Amino acid sequence: MADPGRAVKPAALGARSTLVTMSAPDPGELHTEIDRLRTLVGPDEQGYAALRQDLLAARDVAKGAEASTGALRGQVAQLHVELARARQDQDHFQRLVINRAQSTVGRIARSVRARIF
Amino acid sequence: MLPLISVLTPVFDPDPAHLVACLRSVERQSWANWEHVLVNDGSTRPEVARILDEHAAADQRVKVVHRAKQGGIVAASSDALAAATGTFVALVDHDDVLEPHALGAMAAVLGGGLGGGLGGGLAQVAYSDHDFIRADGRYVDPCFKPDFSPERLRNQNYITHFLMAERQLVVDVGGFREGFDGAQDHDLVLRLTEQAKQVAHLPQILYHWRKAPTSVSASSDNKPWAFDAGVRAVASQCERLGIDATVERTEYDGCYRVNRRVTSTPLVSVIIPTRGTSGRVWGATRSYVVDAVQSLATRSDYQELEFVVVFDDATPEPVLHALRRIAGDRLRLVAFHDDFNFSAKINAGATAATGDLFLVLNDDTELIDPASVGVMVAHLELDDVAMVRARLLFSDGPLQHGGHVYHHDIMHACLGWAGDSPGPWPMRPLAVERECSGVTAAAALVRRSVFEAVGGFTTELPLNYNDVDFSLKVRAGGHRIIWTPHASWYHFESRTRVSVLRPEEYAFINERWHYEINNDPYYNPNLQPDRHDWLERPMRSGAPAVDTRPNVLRRVMSKVQARR
Numbered sequence: 001m002a003d004p005g006r007a008v009k010p011a012a013l014g015a016r017s018t019l020v021t022m023s024a025p026d027p028g029e030l031h032t033e034i035d036r037l038r039t040l041v042g043p044d045e046q047g048y049a050a051l052r053q054d055l056l057a058a059r060d061v062a063k064g065a066e067a068s069t070g071a072l073r074g075q076v077a078q079l080h081v082e083l084a085r086a087r088q089d090q091d092h093f094q095r096l097v098i099n100r101a102q103s104t105v106g107r108i109a110r111s112v113r114a115r116i117f
Numbered sequence: 118m119l120p121l122i123s124v125l126t127p128v129f130d131p132d133p134a135h136l137v138a139c140l141r142s143v144e145r146q147s148w149a150n151w152e153h154v155l156v157n158d159g160s161t162r163p164e165v166a167r168i169l170d171e172h173a174a175a176d177q178r179v180k181v182v183h184r185a186k187q188g189g190i191v192a193a194s195s196d197a198l199a200a201a202t203g204t205f206v207a208l209v210d211h212d213d214v215l216e217p218h219a220l221g222a223m224a225a226v227l228g229g230g231l232g233g234g235l236g237g238g239l240a241q242v243a244y245s246d247h248d249f250i251r252a253d254g255r256y257v258d259p260c261f262k263p264d265f266s267p268e269r270l271r272n273q274n275y276i277t278h279f280l281m282a283e284r285q286l287v288v289d290v291g292g293f294r295e296g297f298d299g300a301q302d303h304d305l306v307l308r309l310t311e312q313a314k315q316v317a318h319l320p321q322i323l324y325h326w327r328k329a330p331t332s333v334s335a336s337s338d339n340k341p342w343a344f345d346a347g348v349r350a351v352a353s354q355c356e357r358l359g360i361d362a363t364v365e366r367t368e369y370d371g372c373y374r375v376n377r378r379v380t381s382t383p384l385v386s387v388i389i390p391t392r393g394t395s396g397r398v399w400g401a402t403r404s405y406v407v408d409a410v411q412s413l414a415t416r417s418d419y420q421e422l423e424f425v426v427v428f429d430d431a432t433p434e435p436v437l438h439a440l441r442r443i444a445g446d447r448l449r450l451v452a453f454h455d456d457f458n459f460s461a462k463i464n465a466g467a468t469a470a471t472g473d474l475f476l477v478l479n480d481d482t483e484l485i486d487p488a489s490v491g492v493m494v495a496h497l498e499l500d501d502v503a504m505v506r507a508r509l510l511f512s513d514g515p516l517q518h519g520g521h522v523y524h525h526d527i528m529h530a531c532l533g534w535a536g537d538s539p540g541p542w543p544m545r546p547l548a549v550e551r552e553c554s555g556v557t558a559a560a561a562l563v564r565r566s567v568f569e570a571v572g573g574f575t576t577e578l579p580l581n582y583n584d585v586d587f588s589l590k591v592r593a594g595g596h597r598i599i600w601t602p603h604a605s606w607y608h609f610e611s612r613t614r615v616s617v618l619r620p621e622e623y624a625f626i627n628e629r630w631h632y633e634i635n636n637d638p639y640y641n642p643n644l645q646p647d648r649h650d651w652l653e654r655p656m657r658s659g660a661p662a663v664d665t666r667p668n669v670l671r672r673v674m675s676k677v678q679a680r681r
Contacts, residue, residue, distance in 0.1 A: 016454040017427070017465040055401055062400030063512075070513030074535025077515065081541065081650045088645075092655035 119150040122220050123203030123284065127193030128211040129158040133168055135212035135327055140172050140179075143209065148220035153179045155211075156197045159187035191301045194293040198284075207281040208302065212327045214250065215279070219323035223281040226317040240317035242282040242309050246643065247324040256325055258543050259653055261641035263552070265316040268502075268599050271351050272549035273372050274303035279324035282309055297350050299343025304350035311357065320642050344370055351375065360499070369539045372548045374603065377495035382421045385490060385562070386470030387413060389424065390453070390462035391480040393432030398512050398609050405609065406480035407439045413478075414443050419490035422476075427451040427466040460574035460583045463558070467565070467573055475568055479559040481609040485510070489604035493562040496550075496599050503567040503596030504588070506556030507604035508547075510536040517608045519546065520553035520600035523637040527585055527626070528649035529557070530600075541651040550601045554637045555588030560606045567591055581618060582626040589630050 041048045124143050143153045173179040228239040248259040290308040297304040310316050344366050351373050352364040362377040391406035410424050424444045451469045453462050493505040509518035519530035540547030571590040574583045645652045
């Protein structure tokens, strides 16, 4: 737990930041808050609780559905690596073959030219 | 005079052609001063003894020891070590193949008491990258390894081949130990690296490991007991180093889990910068910071926590009220009145925190594994570990953070891979706890003393790269940073603010850490730049080598080679 003996001086927090002390709540404010919450919940607290349960269940379903998509997304990311590997090897191979072919054609052309002229 | 290198090879019933390939690869070393110590461990194939004897008769640098009966890999390796006389010993299996410059390249980085190796090296132990030889003779699955990574070595024998060390050091640490058959090399390298003044890594493939049908390299089903021996080797190291832990195999063969026990429970200050925003995740609205705190307060096994929430002036009062309700007297609220600056907010939180450890946490997170904080705290019981980072997942499950990779760019390792993936074969970086050059600050546990020593986060980096800078400052202080897959959070990345990349921030980080962000010791220069998924550079993936010699010359050369 926090050591009360190590109270932080606001100045030590750096410019423009202050440690907020937590004072005891005002009973009047609490009553106002209760009224606000009652308005939000409505007359049937059980109905509100059931609604929350429904929300959590719906959230879990959504989470599961997203996870299915995510699993596919993960596979796609991994397949992208395989694809990149295949492509770069193919490019490299082609470069070697084309270079080789170009130099061979050049050599033949030079020798033909030399014989003709 | 070049130092003598003893190549140690225990031999038991190899395919004769493979044995000959191994012998020839040693014979053709460019480093002339070697001896090849072969111990025939009671091979039942008569041609093996004949090949060895013929080879020894033809070259006096080849020493052959015949054991009357099979004693196993440890006994044979010990005999080879006893017969060796070199300054260095190199371990080569009976069917594997060395590159012609393998011994020379390794000798260049090893010191050997010679006042520096030929290449100026001072290391006592060195290892190289390796790949595998498939049945059709092609080289496949290159293992491009990190520089020495002790945590990873506990979790996985990533070094395997090719290993070379001072012979005296090998003898001093006790050589090959009985009881570790199948993982005797892992056991040895763990002990060697504990004692070595320096461990060098050569990022070159100097060794080709044959995928023989009976080898672990071909299938882990071949020697399942080898991994049990590996568990014992790692447990033995934990005992030597005073790490209070149990060791177990994981679902990935060759990867171990070191379950550390938390021996003390220091207060962890969870520092969370926030502006109290809400958003929709999994179809429901959540208040990010409230749910982040709630997940830790209610789910974490480790409860020596205080929550230091650094909030902007715009933070709604109900959010602060909810935080008070959840965290009670464990909450410290710090009001932040300036423009958004992640670094300044973390520093303000650190000043207000009272714990010895700081868990720097983004507000758009949710704890997944209840053991996470305990796992991370346990790592910090080793003095040289300063920071530990968890696995972060996107809300739909793929990996958001598997440690940073600094390889000509600043990246998250294996971003977007499946959350439960072990990572790319054969290194499997996501299945093991390992050292990283840097980690994100979205859920990082760091020592207070180190945080203060490096001056906290750099406020010149208000939005981006502040975690990179912080990580590199920590490592520059000689500390290790660990990433663990055994601690995990969801990270609803960039949902609480719009992601903005500022060129001046990259310029700052590039100027301050140019070398570091282009040379990640825990990655490998043979891997493609600007990628984070261990993709090797072209033509290293087992595609056939292109022979550009004319056909006639190729035919002649292959006939000459066949005759030799």
